Amino acid sequence: MSGQQRADARRNYARILEVAGAEVAAHGANASLEQIARTAGVGSATVRRHFPTRHALLEAVSQDRIALLAARAQELAGEADSRRALLEWLDDVVSYCVTARGLAAALAYDTPDPVHGNSCSTTLEESAAPLVARAARDGAVSPDVTVGDLIALIVGITLTTERHPEPAAEASRLFRIAVAGISPRPGRG
Template sequence: MTTGQRADARRNYERILAVAKAEVAGQGSDASLERIARVAGVGSATVRRHFPSRYALLEAVSRAGVDALVEYADTLLDAGVPARDALLDWLREVVDHCITTRGLLAALSYVPQQGLVSDNSCFTSVRDAAAPLLARAQAEGAVADGTTTGDLLELVLGIVLATDGHPGRTVTAHRLFDITVAGISPSR
């Protein structure tokens, strides 16, 4: 939203965003843009003017969740938590946020038509927040060199996607995450 918008345009934006948050919370990332427009009391063209794509709307709806993940990464960096523990705690938080915040998984895993994940600002924000955690863990030898934040996020998002619809989804997702971290080979 542009800060120089007219007052009525700002009100429309805020009303559309509020309705979109409620719709995405209830229906997930496939929430109807037409229904959002109807409930917000605006035309679909107004919705598209503010949010030119479904992703733009999901990005705005998911911004608070993304910001919380970024803030948590910063908190862990400053908390004096061992590097490996900080990284794993943060990745578990990504799992939990994606499970409890409908639409966040879609916003983080969206690949623009150009095929560049770097064009996904939600993913980029979360990836960049993880970079210092990963770098510290790698410097301490707790994570293999060559592992990227993108790799870690894609694993986590895959786990969240794989557990969609499972009863006890959070428990299953955490179990799969722990298996991923430990590896499938028995300890020697």
Template sequence: MPAQQRADARRNYARILAVAEREVAAHGAHASLEQIARTAGVGSATVRRHFPTRRALVEAVSATRVEALRVRAGELADLDDSRDALLTWLGEVVVYCATARGLAAALTPDDADAGTDAESPYDNSCATVIEAAGTPLLRRAARDGAVPEDVTMAELLTLLVGIALATEHRADPEATADRLFRLVVAGISPGH
């Protein structure tokens, strides 16, 4: 949100974001924008002014989580075992996505709601941050021979998002996502 916005616009933004965080936690990425506007005490147009697309709203809600995962990747970069560092971080990403409703949707490829303008600030900033955070871990693991050199972070994120979306409505999404992730790891790195 631009710093030069009027005080009332900044308050509206903060109120909308706080309500959106609760609604997304309860209903996932498809939380009702109209309900968010009503609960925040603003009109739908005000929500759209601050968040022109549903993706923009979900990404704003997910920003703190994404930042925590970015920081965590940096912390794990110092581990001696590059494979362990990568797999620990990927496991944390998938579990976080499965339990923090809306985050997996924020990491999915752009859809019609996000538009197709490559210059849009709403293209997929969450995925960009996560991909940039994990790429050094992946490169190091590939350099050490722990994963195939042709595996990309975008491919790994696609797997993680798929697992998270498939498990977020389960009775125990964390355990189910972790189990599926461990199955994928066993399949992509047999013998380790």
């Protein structure tokens, strides 16, 4: 491959990713790959050459935000209040899932790339594991709760609120209910 061809391939990749991000934001995780190709000014074969599966494209679209969530988890790991740190991070994940319009659910449930796995899920789990472990050690969360459990809960809430008139507010409300639990505390009636 010549230098010019490599430069064209890099430009195509960047353009496809830019267009895919906009299409996913507008239409959710089921955005049309053909529309992405048309808008990017490339053929569908070019899209598939760069992103052999829908999952690979969705992961690439979400990589930057996942990296920010991972960095946020590391930042919060130093907070004195482990419960508050975990809940702040989970609030960020709820916000991401709501704005991703189906992207988080697609990444959570889609068949991962057999070669690379689901690097977004792995990144989230690895980065938040210290937050969850510390909260468990401090008695702020049950010791059998995993990052995967919490992400599944958030994805479920996100799916439930996706068509709500105020999805962010409703997702936040439902998440607060999940955090508080459904049983009133003793002495409160």
